[in-house]
Amino acid sequence: MDAVQISNVTKTFGAVTAVDDLSLTIPQGSVYGFIGPNGSGKSTTMRMIVNIFYPDSGSIKVFGQERRGVGAEQIGYLPEERGLYRQMEVQTLLEFYGELRSGRKVTAEVKEWLRRLDLEKWGSKKVEALSKGMSQKVQFIATVVPEPKLLILDEPFSGLDPVSAETIREAVLELRRRGTTVILSTHDMGVAASLCDSIFMIFKGRKVLDGTLASIQARYGSDTIRVSVAGGLAAVQGIGGVEQVRDQGQFQGFARRAGV
Template identity: 50%
Template sequence: MNILEITNLKKVYGEHTALQDINLTIPQGTIFGLLGPNGAGKTTLIRIINQIIDGDSGQVFFKGEKLSPKHIAQIGYLPEERGLYKKMEVWDQLIYFARLKGMPLAEAKTKVDFWLHKLDIQAWRKKKIEDLSKGMAQKIQFIATVIHEPELLILDEPFSGFDPVNAELIKNEILELREKGITVVLSTHRMESVELLCDHIAMIHQSKLVLSGSLQEVKKQFRKKIFKVSLEPYAPLHLKEDCQLISQGQINTLHIPLRHLNPNELLSEMILLGEIQEFSEIIPTMEEIFIQQIKNHSDE
């Protein structure tokens, strides 16, 4: 089942088209990467899903129903520009946000206490937001976003401001939320986070959807069928023109196109040349795909 279905969505500001005919489905219970350079249209799309603004045409469906104000309570949103009240204490801030989401006071207190203990920050409960570091304030904002356990969680650059230890902590929390069945839309420029977390991705560039699918499908789509082979040769190697010698020594590393062979046939050929140390297909990273797609579609 898809938690979100977006059809022919368009948004124009004056002479600027922010979104043009976006068609997108987000499967329920997955982590969905929303990618694109600055100004691509990602924030506009997120604001439409959150009903902060309306699209000019097209439709958005939430679990099969046309998106409406009743769905707001089922969505959690962590914006890139954080929104905490600097003079409020941590405890009061989190209770306030929980109550805004319709949570009874007793339940709000229980949930706030649970999350402060879970992230090991119960000692901060009486601190004012203005006295916290950026990373500490980020944790409070994260709790405020997830405290009502929304069905759909939209995180815009959630790792910004975190050191590696706390980034790992939040990464594990996101994975745990997915295990509970919560759908996470992750908007980020950190391609390593996409590789680690996302099940599906979509890329928007210059207001248009240029790429979408499961992470594995997308990566396979851009494979060039080149294999990395490291071997200890029995004799000096005589390479074909399209083979590339990457490093030489006792162990030689080669990049070899598959050509007309299948992987087993290529491996059989290589075994005759030396003792194999490594044999693997070179799959492009999401960063490489991202950069290439931006270049390709910028030339259109």
């Protein structure tokens, strides 16, 4: 059974078509990357999977069921626009979110995740006392407690410092090892390449491509050589077999023709 099955889904807001006849299948246990520029339809697709928005047409099934029939405890969702009740204590807030989703007390799990993300000393502090990075880690914990079967992360690394980003990345990979299906959106191809098994690219609401990373690389990949040349861009242009040259400041990138 697939984790998510999206069939011919369209969603419009007034005159704007945010998602246009989208079909996509996300297998269980995978890390699936949603890639696309701002406004391309990534967040809208995620919100429809989570049931915040309803599709105008088409259907979305999660673990084989219509989305409305899936219990809230099975899905964890980290929205792109993050916010927490600033006056609440961290531990109390996380227990509130956890209990809201699962219907049971989650004190132990919250403590364990606070320890794992190095926030255990902050449990009794108010959210307003946290730094931005710590707030994002707290929000991540709120998303994964109790452990969901499907984790949806909208731009999980945006605004995070490299250390915090690495901590979240490791946590995502650990959840995946335990069988959680992860969907994450990102602008960063590097993140997608290092973390995702499969990639779905969307542009102006329409699917551009999707598939496993390996299959996409085989289909669309090109070899790139980075060189520093004393003569700069002009020295590289005109060399035989060079198909494309791009000036990137410290180095010039150029793509070669296949077989050269």
